[in-house]
Amino acid sequence: MEANLPMKIIKSTLSILLLLFCTIGPIYASLRYEASLTKDFTADIVARTPEKGNFSPRHIKVQVGQKVKLRVRNVDTVMHGFAIPALGIDAGELKAGKNKILEFTPTKPGIYDFYCTTWCSEFHLQMRGILEVE
Amino acid sequence: MSNENNNNQTDNDQPCCDQAGCNQSGSRQKLLGIIPLDWRFDLASIPLIRWILKQRWFPLCFIFMNMFLFMLILMSGVIGGFSSGNYSFGIMMVWILWWVVLMMILVPVFSRTWCMVCPLPSFGEWLQRIKIFGVGKKVGGLNLKWPKKLSNMWIMNILFLMTTYFSGFFTVRPLATFFMLGSLIVLGIVFMMIFEKRTFCLYVCPVSGFQGLYSNLGMSEIRVKDPKICEKHKKKTCVTGNKNGYGCPWMLEPHSFKKNTYCGMCLECFKSCPFDNMAFNLRPPATDLLVDEKRGLDEAWKCFIMLAIAVMFYVAMMGPWGTIKNWVRGETFIGWFKFISLHTFFALVVIPGIFGIFAWLSKVVSGEKDIRLKKVFVNLSYSLVPMGLAAWIAFSFGFLLPNGSYLLHIFSDPFARGWDLFGTAGIPWTPFGTVWLVPLQFFTLLGGYLVSVDYGYKLCLQTFADTATAKRGFIPLLVLLTLVTIAFGWLYGG
Ligand code: SF4
Ligand SMILES: [Cu+2]
Numbered sequence: 372m373e374a375n376l377p378m379k380i381i382k383s384t385l386s387i388l389l390l391l392f393c394t395i396g397p398i399y400a401s402l403r404y405e406a407s408l409t410k411d412f413t414a415d416i417v418a419r420t421p422e423k424g425n426f427s428p429r430h431i432k433v434q435v436g437q438k439v440k441l442r443v444r445n446v447d448t449v450m451h452g453f454a455i456p457a458l459g460i461d462a463g464e465l466k467a468g469k470n471k472i473l474e475f476t477p478t479k480p481g482i483y484d485f486y487c488t489t490w491c492s493e494f495h496l497q498m499r500g501i502l503e504v505e
Numbered sequence: 506m507s508n509e510n511n512n513n514q515t516d517n518d519q520p521c522c523d524q525a526g527c528n529q530s531g532s533r534q535k536l537l538g539i540i541p542l543d544w545r546f547d548l549a550s551i552p553l554i555r556w557i558l559k560q561r562w563f564p565l566c567f568i569f570m571n572m573f574l575f576m577l578i579l580m581s582g583v584i585g586g587f588s589s590g591n592y593s594f595g596i597m598m599v600w601i602l603w604w605v606v607l608m609m610i611l612v613p614v615f616s617r618t619w620c621m622v623c624p625l626p627s628f629g630e631w632l633q634r635i636k637i638f639g640v641g642k643k644v645g646g647l648n649l650k651w652p653k654k655l656s657n658m659w660i661m662n663i664l665f666l667m668t669t670y671f672s673g674f675f676t677v678r679p680l681a682t683f684f685m686l687g688s689l690i691v692l693g694i695v696f697m698m699i700f701e702k703r704t705f706c707l708y709v710c711p712v713s714g715f716q717g718l719y720s721n722l723g724m725s726e727i728r729v730k731d732p733k734i735c736e737k738h739k740k741k742t743c744v745t746g747n748k749n750g751y752g753c754p755w756m757l758e759p760h761s762f763k764k765n766t767y768c769g770m771c772l773e774c775f776k777s778c779p780f781d782n783m784a785f786n787l788r789p790p791a792t793d794l795l796v797d798e799k800r801g802l803d804e805a806w807k808c809f810i811m812l813a814i815a816v817m818f819y820v821a822m823m824g825p826w827g828t829i830k831n832w833v834r835g836e837t838f839i840g841w842f843k844f845i846s847l848h849t850f851f852a853l854v855v856i857p858g859i860f861g862i863f864a865w866l867s868k869v870v871s872g873e874k875d876i877r878l879k880k881v882f883v884n885l886s887y888s889l890v891p892m893g894l895a896a897w898i899a900f901s902f903g904f905l906l907p908n909g910s911y912l913l914h915i916f917s918d919p920f921a922r923g924w925d926l927f928g929t930a931g932i933p934w935t936p937f938g939t940v941w942l943v944p945l946q947f948f949t950l951l952g953g954y955l956v957s958v959d960y961g962y963k964l965c966l967q968t969f970a971d972t973a974t975a976k977r978g979f980i981p982l983l984v985l986l987t988l989v990t991i992a993f994g995w996l997y998g999g
Contacts (some may be wrong), residue, residue: 382639383637385638386636386638390631390637392569393570393572393576394576396576397573397576397580398580401577401580404924408924444922444923446921448677467592468591468593470923
C-alpha cells in the first residue's frame with residue numbers, strides 16, 4: 372500500500388517549512404528584533420582597544436537641537452569607558468561584553484572629542500573619536 | 506522478560522568470562538558487590554514510550570529544536586559580543602551548558618543520546634536521503650564504502666586531540682566556536698555526500714569518539730529483546746530497512762550488537778523491527794567494559810587522550826601556572842607551539858608509556874607466561890574509563906558552579922546587545938555552591954575510582970587464565986588506579 376499522494380505532499384511541505392523555521396527562522400527573528408530596538412539610534416559605537424580596531428565609527432555627525440541616542444558596545448575582553456567631557460556626558464565603566472545607551476540633545480554646534488576613560492591598553496590614549504554637531 | 510538477553514555466550518574465542526554477568530564460578534557478577542551486572546529495565550516496555558520511540562517525528566523534533574539553538578549559537582559567533590566569553594551565547598551554550606550536560610548527564614546516564622538529537626550531521630543526512638521526514642529508497646550522494654583500515658577511532662582520536670589545541674580560544678573567542686561547529690556541519694555534509702550512511706559520525710566526528718568510548722559506561726543501551734525472534738526473522742529489516750525505518754544508519758546489526766560504542770541511538774531499529782523486538786534498557790553502569798568486541802589500541806589510546814586532556818584543561822584553565830595559560834591562549838606562536846607539542850607528547854606517549862609499564866608489570870606479576878602484552882594492555886585500559894569520566898565530571902563542576910549563572914544572562918541577551926528577552930539579563934554573576942566544589946569533586950573522583958577498581962579486577966579475571974593469576978595481575982593495576990586518582994585529587998583539590 373503506497374502512502375497517498377496528498378499526504379505525501381503535506382508531509383514534505385511541512386518538513387521543508389520546519390527546516391526553514393529552524394534555520395532561517397532564528398536568524399530572521401533576531402535580526403528583526405535587533406532592528407526594532409535600534410531603529411531610533413543615532414549611532415551604534417563598537418568599542419575595542421586601538422590595536423584591535425578602536426571605536427567604530429570614530430566620526431559621528433549630528434544636528435544641533437536634535438535628540439541623540441548612542442549605544443556604546445564593548446565587544447572587547449578588557450574594560451573600556453566612554454565620555455564626551457565637553458558635553459558633560461560620561462557612560463562610566465563599561466565592562467567586557469557590556470553596553471550602554473546614552474541620550475542627550477546637543478545645544479551648541481562644534482566638534483567634540485569622545486574618549487575611552489579606562490586604561491585599556493598601551494595605546495589607550497589613542498582610543499578616541501569625534502562627535503560633530505552641525 | 507527482556508533481561509538476560511545480552512548474555513549470549515556465542516562466538517567467543519576466549520575460554521571464559523567474556524560477558525557481563527558471568528564469572529568462573531558461574532554465579533552472577535555484581536558491581537561493587539551490590540548491583541547484579543545483568544540487571545535490565547526496558548524503558549520501552551512502557552507502551553507510551555515505545556509508541557513515541559517508534560514515531561518518525563521522534564527524535565526528529567529534538568533535532569529541529571537543537572538546530573534552532575545551534576543557529577543562534579553560530580550567529581552569536583558572528584554578531585554577538587565578540588571577545589567576551591562570558592557574555593557570548595555561543596560560548597556559554599556550548600562550553601558551559603552543552604559540554605556539562607553531555608559529560609554529567611547524557612553520557613553517564615543516557616549513553617549516546619546526544620547523537621540521537623544532534624543536529625550537526627542532519628543537513629548531510631537529509632540530502633543523502635533526499636528526505637527529511639519519511640523513509641525512501643533513493644540515495645543522494647556517492648554512497649561509497651569507508652575503508653576498512655580506517656574503521657576505528659584513530660581519526661577521531663587525532664581530530665579530538667587537535668581540537669583541544671585551540672582550547673585557549675574556544676572559551677574567549679566566539680568566532681573559534683563558530684568555526685568549530687561550522688566546520689563540523691560542512692564536513693558532515695561533504696562526508697554524507699561521499700560516503701554511505703553515518704560514516705562521518707562513526708569514524709570522523711571528534712565528539713563521537715569519546716562518546717563512543719564513554720558510553721560503554723552509560724547506564725542505557727539499545728539491545729535486542731529476544732535473540733530467538735531475530736533468528737527466525739530472515740529479512741532482518743533492522744539492517745536492510747523497510748517502509749517504517751531505515752536500515753541501521755550506524756551500520757550495526759541491531760539484532761546482535763553487544764556494545765554501545767558505535768550505536769548512535771537513532772532509534773531507526775525501533776521503527777523497522779516488525780516484532781517490536783528492540784529494547785531501550787536501563788542498566789548498571791559500565792557493563793559494556795567487559796564486552797570483548799572490537800577492542801583495540803585505538804580505544805585504548807582514546808582512554809589515554811581523554812585522561813591527558815582532563816589534566817591539560819585543568820592546568821590551562823584553573824591551575825595556578827600563568828606561563829602555561831599564556832601558552833595555551835596562544836599569546837606568542839612559540840608558546841602555543843610549546844603547548845601543543847607538550848600536550849601531544851603527554852597524551853600520545855607519556856600516559857600510554859606509564860600505562861604500558863604497569864601493564865607489563867601486571868603481566869610479569871601475574872606469572873602467566875604465554876599471555877601477550879598487547880592483550881593485557883588493551884583489556885586493562887578499559888578500566889580507565891570510569892575514572893576518566895569521573896575526572897571530566899569533577900572538572901566540569903569546576904566551571905559549572907562558578908559560571909553557571911551567566912547562562913541566565915545570555916538567555917535574555919544572547920548577542921550582548923542589551924536585550925532582555927526573559928527579564929534575566931540584569932542578574933549579576935553569582936557563583937553558586939562553590940563551597941561544595943571540592944567535596945563534590947572529591948566524591949566524584951572517589952566514585953570513579955571505585956568503579957574503575959571494580960571493573961579493573963573483573964577485566965583481570967577476563968584477561969588472565971585463572972583467578973590466582975588474575976589476582977596477582979590486578980595488583981599493579983590497583984596501584985596505578987590509586988596513583989592516578991590521588992594525582993587528580995591533588996590537582997583538583999589541593
Ligand atoms: S539503528 Fe538501532 S542499532 Fe543502529 S544506531 Fe539506530 S538505534 Fe542504534
Ligand atoms: Cu579603552
